[in-house]
Amino acid sequence: MISWENYEEYMMMHADGELKPAEAQELMAFLDANPTLKSEMALYDLTRLTPDESLTYHDKNSLLKPEPVKRVISFPKWRKYAIAAGIALLVFVSLFKYIDTNKNNARIAKTDTTKPIIPEPANNTSNKNEPQPQQEPKSIAATTVQPAKVTHATHHDIHPQITHNKQLANTKQNDNALVNNITPAAKATTEISSLPITTTKPLPSEIAMASPPMATIPAYEITPPAKPTKRSLIDRLPIDEANKRQLKTIAHITSGASRSVSKVKEEIDGNAITFNIKNNNIHISF
Amino acid sequence: MEVNEYNACVREWADALFRFACKCTGQASDAHDVVQNSFEVLWQKRKEVETGKAKAYLFQVAYRKSIDHYRKKVKITFAAPPEETYTPANPDLKKILDRALAQLDDQARALVLLKDYEGYRYEEIAQITDLTETQVKVYLHRARKILKEYLVSVENII
Structure with missing residues (x-):
């Protein structure tokens, strides 16, 4: 809070440029309330010095230290081109080798995966040159x-x-x-x-x-294992054979009905349906 | 700090340091010595001083050298410009302020110069001069009051 007791300190801080914006506003408000102090404020602002740009130090060279010179190695033009060509050739050859190696690796990997693993017999030293079978009997x-x-x-x-x-x-x-x-x-x-x-x-x-x-x-002679015959759900039921037969008949009729329903669904063409009952074609449009 | 960075400091801060030393010592020849010594110290300590703090380091050395310079002298013979009148028609305030600056003691003058010429804040000046922030503020305000009173006295003469 600026008062008559401390206003001078604020004025000097203003001259020093150390007042915060809020404090500067407060000082201006105080001066507006007490205009007689404005001249004093102007005098404090005048005490701010400005550097004399005409004063310069002329002997700077005596202060400077020699910097280490960077050596620049210049190549003749043909050498630049030769180096560039050499690098390009090296890159091309490396790339070619790399692609070739990749191809070979891929081929080896392919044959390895397709070929079945055949373990060698323990005493199979004499038959190394014989062709290996791909598929066994x-x-x-x-x-x-x-x-x-x-x-x-x-x-x-x-x-x-x-x-x-x-x-x-x-x-x-x-x-x-x-x-x-x-x-x-x-x-x-x-x-x-x-x-x-x-x-x-x-x-x-x-x-x-x-x-x-x-x-x-x-x-x-190893006989291949017999394929397990599929048993229907009805066969698995713990009921008499006569009942099973009846159940099978019902299942057959039901499946036939479902097939005809699906057939009807297929025959629906846009807004119309055509189906056949006792050799009579019935067409319903909707 | 590398050689090229030191040389950049010379190019950038030699003039400002010379102006500061000129106003502190009052003599161009003394200021020349202060600047030369300051950069010599910077060169010797270049491995320890960071590039960003080189300016403050230079002013710290120059401040000490200037104070030492004054202490060696029994009486300060400040080369004040001849008396000139301050009127609205001839507002050569700069010369009047130079004379007012001569009224200050060496420390107060250095503080005002660091504040007004270089725009350092209170805490930065405190670091350069090895004073506390409060001391800097008090000394600076005392110096402002002297300068203001000098301006008032000149006005009264007119």
Whole structure:
């Protein structure tokens, strides 16, 4: 609140430019109320100094410090073009390589996904060059390979190879002789291990070559599981056969009616409907 | 602060600093020394001083140098301009105010110059001069009153 006691302080603050807008307005209102103080206010405002622009420091260069000069390396024109061409070539080659690699990766990924995974038999070292089958015969494809039982099937896997490889056959014969010489208990275990459940998938060539001895073993013929016949809801009901027949007749009539209703729905053409009752066409428009 | 930033400070603030030093010391040659010393200190402390605070730092150094300069002198010989009359027909208020400024002590003069020439606020002047804000306000108001009374006395003479 400005009063006669503190008005001078406000005037000096006004001269200093430190009054807030509200305080400046209050001071002006006070001066309007006391016009005799306006001359004093003008004198305080006159005490504000203004800088003399004519006074300048002429020796600025003595104060300046040398700035580090930036070296500019200039290339001849042909070098600029050569560098630009080199960069462009590098980018083009990299891009081409990148696209090519991507294509190859995509091809590999595609073949990997379509090809079925065929586990290699444990002793399949001699048949590496033989073509791998893409699809197994139906009877054999039904059998699933159990990785834990592969070790038991090693003896059986060698058996088809003997038929088409004489050298290997000799060794196999020796092997069989060895097998025959082992104890009956051990023989029993080998026979168990040769069951079709534990076999790995043989190659098609192996199947072709080993088919005669394989045919003699009936255990290899795996019959596909019979398709479960669909039973209607009526068949499942715990009622007599006579009642079931009646129910079926009712169901047949009902389904026929629903079919005819749907047929009528289809025949509705815009604002008209045509249907046939006892060879009489009835057309209703609405 | 880098070399180029220091040089920018020289180009921008050397004149203002010289005007301030001129009014504080009253002698152009002394002001020249004050400016040179101030920039020399800034150059030495360039790693510590931020670019945005370089101006305030320069005025702080110049203020101290000016005060020291006055303290060394037994009597201030302020080069006041010759007496001139203040009339509405010859409103050379600037010269009259220069004479009025010579009536002030070194500290009050420096405060008025920092306020009017550079437009610093009370708290900024307090930082430059190492005074409190209240002290700055009191000293400044005392100086304003002296200047106003000088103007009134000139008017009375006329």
